[in-house]
Amino acid sequence: MPPETQIDVRAAAQEVLRRVFGYEQFRGDQAEIVTHVASGGDALVLMPTGGGKSLCYQIPSLVRSGVGVVVSPLIALMQDQVDALRALGVRAGFLNSTQGFAERRDTEQAFLAGELDLLYLAPERLKVESTVRLLDQGEVALFAIDEAHCVSQWGHDFRPDYLLLSELHKRWPDIPRIALTATATEATRAEIATRLDLADARHFVASFDRPNIQYRIVPKNNPRRQLLDLIRTEHDGDAGIVYCLSRSSVEDTAQFLVDNGIPAVPYHAGLDNRTRAANQSRFLREDGLVVVATIAFGMGIDKPDVRFVAHLDLPKSVEGYYQETGRAGRDGLPSTAWLAYGLQDVVQQRKLIDASEGDEAHRRRLGQHLNAMLALCETVECRRGQLLNYFGQSAPECGNCDTCLTPPETWDGTVAAQKLLSTIVRLDRERNQRFGAGQIIDILLGKRTDKVTQHRHDQLSTFGIGTELKDTEWRAVVRQLLAQGLLKVEGDYGTLHLTDTSPAVLARQREVMLRRDPERAARPTRTASTSKRASVDMPSTAQPTFDRLRAWRAASAKEQGLPAYVIFHDSTLRAIAAANPTTLAELSKISGVGEAKLARYGQQVLDTLTGNTPATPNAAPSTPNAPSTPTTPAPDHPHLTSHDDTDIPLPEPPEEDY
Known part of the structure; x- marks a missing residue:
């Protein structure tokens, strides 16, 4: 592509970033990725959770002619993803088995009429010949393959249906593809490239470092009491995720927290569909709720203000641990990744490997994953450095993990x-x-x-x-x-x-x-860098204003049936509270306030800042020409990482439930 054309594409992408998303600058490799894909190139993108992967395919979809088709395994979250885009003024829709015939027909017609910017599909939809014919009849801007590690049998979350996606390039060779994941070693990345026929694609590997997350691993000693102490002393009133290995442990831990005054709900595949959907919806929409779950929960969760992720059982792999802990602090504010780890965890995981189905090579692979996780738990060096080293990256001592803050003895x-x-x-x-x-x-x-x-x-x-x-x-x-x-x-x-x-x-x-191990590990304090970052985002004097903004946002979100973060992230509210704008023009300069949100919520925000009670917010109108879909999560799907189907029942994906 001629340089002048590439400059035009970059300028168009920059304008979409500012106008739609309300950000002035791309972060890291985003600009390079967006320009490359919008210009028609294939890409394989590794970027940590919270690093802004979605923008890497959303903006090219808006810059290029046609509809961006996003392949994702997250049926139960598609509605929330579409709602978030529509709140930005983006015409988005999805096709999956949660829809009735009329809703599906409306979405298909909107796609064919060019009235969509993005269309979400689960990989199983590509088994349906009618879906393939639909894509042939419309104009596809690009294919985005989210959670691309699901294609790798070497990775931690293999899904056989992702193997279908190798057909995309064969059937539509001229349409650019972008595969994205937050978690992949070099071996996993190589397998993704091979299985998706992306060997000639440009690879973008961002830093896996999440400096705002404080990694801590403690010896188990009454782990539920340890968890309760963590929440009460450091995360009182915060949203968090607690991972347990078994369903019974999930239930017991959630009840233990509730009995001790911590609002908590369980989430696992053994709950009935309606309860799972309701608990997931509460977590997304309520402030300060803790969800206790098996690892079936969390993929694709875009809740930015999860302040802690706790593990009461040892994860099976570093990839799984990294992805699960990465659900904390997506807004960049200080957060905690906490793991209680003991001898029985090691014994249990070794037994599970010995009893697992598959050949010797499969068990050996599981053993390698576990050994790497154990090395992270037992290291006397910087945990962040050990974690990054696993993914082929390096970093100096971070000063924000337990081994840096309270060095262990050898x-x-x-x-x-x-x-x-x-x-x-x-x-x-x-x-x-x-x-x-x-x-x-x-x-x-x-x-x-x-x-x-x-x-x-x-x-x-x-x-x-x-x-x-x-x-x-x-x-x-x-x-x-x-x-x-x-x-x-x-x-x-x-x-x-x-x-x-x-x-x-x-x-x-x-x-x-x-x-x-120390007799009683000293509780690490926040480093100067992370504490300073939080105070710069919002001085303490602005706390009452921030609280008023959050109250307004909660009421508006409840009225519209949306997660609060879809309206504005906490980081945006903090910036508003700190800047205290008095006009819409001043408000428009705040990061995260795009044109659509300024028009929809701007005056209500200004009224809240001046102490005037905004008018009761009305449900935001649907984006023009976008098909309407229900805003409540579908209650008839097994769990959050469940697959789509092809109008016939599919077996529930395995859940780690031992």
Whole structure:
């Protein structure tokens, strides 16, 4: 493309950014990506959650002639995505099985008439011949493949239906494609490029760093109480997501929070469809609600003010952990990623891998994912640096993770490892017995429990030789030996076994360095950089104004049946409160206030700033020529990451529920 044409495209994109979205400048690689795709090029984009991926296909769709077709697995969120675009004055629609015949017909007619800017589809819709014919008959500006990691069997969220998307280039070779994901290692990225036929596409890899998120991993010690302490002391009144491994744990944890005065709702695939939809809707629309969920929840959630993400169970992979924690702080304000981690997590995940379906290569791949997650948990270095290193990036010590703020000690655990491994050897060779960690630790501590005396383990030569460490410290030793591959777990009862590398430790040929968990980890404080950022966004004197704006926004959102962030993000309200504009012209200069929102909400904002009570907001009119669709989430779909269907029932995707 001639340079002068590229300049024209960039200028057009810049104008759309300002007029529609209310931003003066692109961030990072956004301008380059938008210009490349709007000019007709293919792209593979890796950008962290909250980095502005959506703009990378939304703006080219508005600049190019035709309709941008967005392929996404997130049926239950399509309505909210479309509502958010319509609030900006963008003509958007979707096609999926939540619609009745009339709604689907209206959307199809709008597409054919050129009355849409963006059309959302789930990948399963491309199985339907009528959908393919529809796309042939209309004018497609581009294909955007969101959550592109779903195509990779190496990744953490593989979805077989994404393999269909390799046909896009074959059937429509002249239409540009952009594949986007927030989570992909180099191996995953290579597989995405191969499976989607994007080998010749331009690759854009943004920094995975989320400096506003404080990463913290703590030893488990009554994890629900630890969670409650986190919320009460640091995130009182904040929206948050708590991830648990099982459905029962989700239910129990949500009830525990409610019983202790924290507004919380559960979310998992075992709940009835209406309850799931209602809880999801509440989380999106209410301030200060905590959702407790399995990892089935969260993909595509665009709620910008999630202030914390907590894990009460160990994630299976760094990719999953990164994507789940990335749902915090999408607005760039200080947020927390908190994980409680213990020995039983390691034992449980190893057992799950051994029992998983698939061949040996599949289990080995799962083991590699887990080992990387364990390395992140056990590192004595900067957690952010470890996390970025996993994705092939580097960073200096961040000063905003627990290991930077409260550096852990390391100690030579070689002798302790030898004592523990020797106990396992003696049980196996002398008694032909195998036990889990609890029994072995009791032997080392010299505890004459019923189980110890019953098996005469008090007569072993290693009985009582480990009293220099406490029970919790021995559990940390076992956990770290498992993480380093010096121990393994086998069988239904989680018995401990030596590995091929264990003899080197027993023979004093290998040193074992271990991390020492503090008795009670000091609660890290916010770094100067993140604290300053929050205060610059809004001085403390503007807090009452901000509170009034939030109250107005909540009322307006409730009236329209929209999530509050669809009207304005917290960051935009903070900027308004800090600037205190007195005219529409001044308000228009605030980042995040585009033309459509200025026309729709501008006077109400000014009235709120002056203390006048705005008129009761009326539901915003539908964008002209855009098909109308219901604004309540569809209640008849299994969960938020569920697939579309082809007018026939599809099985529910697997949920991590053990």
